[in-house]
Amino acid sequence: MKKVFNLKEAETFKHFRISRGKRLFDIIFAIIALLLFSPIMLIISILIKIESKGPVIYVSQRIGTGYDRFKFYKFRSMRLGSEDELSKMSELNLYLINKSNQMLNSELKCPECEKIGTECSPVLYIEGVEICENWYFELKRQKGAKTTFFKAKDDPRITKVGYFIRRFNLDELPQFINVLMGDMSIVGNRPLPLYEAEKLTTDQWSYRFMAPAGITGLWQIKSNRFQSEEERITLDNQYAMISSPSKDLEIIAKTIPTFFRKGNY
Known part of the structure; x- marks a missing residue:
């Protein structure tokens, strides 16, 4: 029979918990970040409302630590209704x-x-x-x-404001709210859409879910747009096995230059 995503398999991961020290760091970091970026977030919210109809925040279901499902927040960067075309586009397709x-x-x-x-x-x-x-x-x-692993550049669904905030990863700012809620950590493996997580239930692929879902991680600081899925999985699995406070600080420090790396959008 075909292997499918199921709750029994997910149960084996639920014993994993973020350490108190990491959780405290996440909360403090997220609060400071939200305070510092609140003026920018307000401006982005206004510009999104001016340019196109629809909510400011885009909410989607993602799979994080231990295959747990949660609501994932981003600034809306596409025109209202464009999510109906996602299955036809390549933006979230890892394969x-x-x-x-x-x-x-x-x-x-x-x-x-x-x-x-x-x-x-x-x-x-x-x-x-x-x-x-x-x-x-x-x-x-x-x-x-x-x-x-491909991001669709010049996607006609993306608004002008959306293109700008993606270019500098500003669409990710609402994820600090996810961190405060305990859904994500500052550093970890990127949470995946449901249809992607359903494909990653084999032993080789599932180690990544033993680490926290994060805003940034090894993949973000080492990857490029044309990275193979084996390379990405290796980085995700690697973080799950070697994560530590010092490694998290190193990743955070190396994340800053990636906001201005040519080719981000």
């Missing part, structure tokens, strides 16, 4: 195949699973196409196809 390396339908069938007469498990969903995870990685090795 895009390079168009120059499109796989033929005949190649999508996993010979190993067919040989033993079982359904593929676990599976990935790539641009609406279902493929066995193990066979996908084998095809990548054979063909050298590149998989990228």
Whole structure:
């Protein structure tokens, strides 16, 4: 049977708790940040309301520590109703195949699973196409196809204000509220949309959920737009295993320059 996201598997992660010291640091940091950025947040809120109809804050469901679900806050950077097109866009899709390396339908069938007469498990969903995870990685090795984590640049759904606040990551500021609420930490692994988290329930992929969901982390300071999913998972898993107060401070210090890195949007 196909492996699916289920509560029993999630239960094994619920024993993980953020340390009191880290939680205290998160609260103090978030309060200071909200006080410092409150004038900027007010201006952004006004500009968003002036440019387009809709709420100032965009709320979505995300999966964080221990597969816990929570409401994730960002400044709205897209026109109202554009979320209906998200499934057709690549912005949140971690598993895009390079168009120059499109796989033929005949190649999508996993010979190993067919040989033993079982359904593929676990599976990935790539641009609406279902493929066995193990066979996908084998095809990548054979063909050298590149998989990228992609942000859609020049997306027509993004407002002018939205483009600016994304360029400098200002759309992330409301997440300090998530930190105060205990949903996220300042440093951790990025919380994922539900449909992405459902695909990451294998032992290889699930270690990332043993760390706090964070505003910034190893991936943010080391990644680029064309990073493969293996590289991202390695960084996420690495943080889950080596997280410490000193490492968190190092990540925070290295995060500041990334706000002005060319190519952010």
